[in-house]
Amino acid sequence: MKRRNFLKNSTLTTAGMLSVPFLTSCQENSSKKLAGSDSSKTIRPIAICTWNFMNATAKAWEVLEKGGSSLDAVEQGVMVEEADINNETVGVGGRPDRDGRVTLDACIMDKDANCGAVLCLENIAHPISVARKVMEETPHVMLVGKGAEQFAYEQGFPKTNLLTEKAKKDWLEWKKNSQYETIINIENHDTIGMLAIDKDGDIAGACTTSGMAYKMAGRVGDSPIIGAGLFVDNAVGGATATGVGEEVVRTVGSFLIVELMRQGMSPQEACEEGVKRIMEKNKDRKDFQIGFIAINKKGETGGYCIHPGFSYRTYSEEGHTNNPSDSFLKA
Ligand code: SD4
Numbered sequence: 001m002k003r004r005n006f007l008k009n010s011t012l013t014t015a016g017m018l019s020v021p022f023l024t025s026c027q028e029n030s031s032k033k034l035a036g037s038d039s040s041k042t043i044r045p046i047a048i049c050t051w052n053f054m055n056a057t058a059k060a061w062e063v064l065e066k067g068g069s070s071l072d073a074v075e076q077g078v079m080v081e082e083a084d085i086n087n088e089t090v091g092v093g094g095r096p097d098r099d100g101r102v103t104l105d106a107c108i109m110d111k112d113a114n115c116g117a118v119l120c121l122e123n124i125a126h127p128i129s130v131a132r133k134v135m136e137e138t139p140h141v142m143l144v145g146k147g148a149e150q151f152a153y154e155q156g157f158p159k160t161n162l163l164t165e166k167a168k169k170d171w172l173e174w175k176k177n178s179q180y181e182t183i184i185n186i187e188n189h190d191t192i193g194m195l196a197i198d199k200d201g202d203i204a205g206a207c208t209t210s211g212m213a214y215k216m217a218g219r220v221g222d223s224p225i226i227g228a229g230l231f232v233d234n235a236v237g238g239a240t241a242t243g244v245g246e247e248v249v250r251t252v253g254s255f256l257i258v259e260l261m262r263q264g265m266s267p268q269e270a271c272e273e274g275v276k277r278i279m280e281k282n283k284d285r286k287d288f289q290i291g292f293i294a295i296n297k298k299g300e301t302g303g304y305c306i307h308p309g310f311s312y313r314t315y316s317e318e319g320h321t322n323n324p325s326d327s328f329l330k331a
Pocket of ligand 1: 089190210211212220222223242244245246
């Protein structure tokens, strides 16, 4: 049975319960205007993603420009990074766990609050597409490990070696010292989270990663967790995250940001508040990076991070820009 049909009634009911009283204030309270965006005007279609992934947003734009759905746009957009062996934090070429296994996490969410995720998936090059199949072809939201892999083969995905020679060499080098640490803006932070609005004004999002380099076997971060690494509410907007997933999970970061937008904050203000909540729980710790991006129903965007160095890419009919994000800890 298709998940869409299976859950149709219950998702509609939930959306109805969650929606309303503050919706209109989203626009009225948008005080900050971001580079390249005019807050008086609705900008869509539009695609945005974490970091400066120009090819990924260009692909998403190609879909949107032809009148394609935001769901197809985010899937096809992030697949570009999953296939790029030079991106060491996503898909093929991703850094392995400490035992040398590349395990991938991804999730996707559509305009109707349907969602799907795969966690700790091995040997499959495009976890985002498996996540979409989980959403569309099963009654479940998440599949993990061997079960997810088995499901992928059943759906026709080919077995692929994800560990490149370079990633293997780096891992063997790392094993000599076995230090488990993150280097801000350099290592572990090229996860792609993407949000898009299509010509009908519908929002979808996708997030995909190989997670933290040299993580413990079985470790999963925020990226495939709906509400943490990604959240979309078609009545309000969407948000997605990159960085140290444990901290994003603790505040259910992306859900929080969407809820803040529902209460009237602009995407920028909501991302700032999301980062502040994390820092309130980490008063003595400044050795990690997190970046959030968000979009609202009008196509206004925002991004904020802990440390300088994070940026997000926007692609719309107004052109494409790399937006340096303001940061909690100034340079
Ligand atoms: C994680 N949030 O697994 C991911 C890591 C990340 O770029 O963003 N990498 O915690």
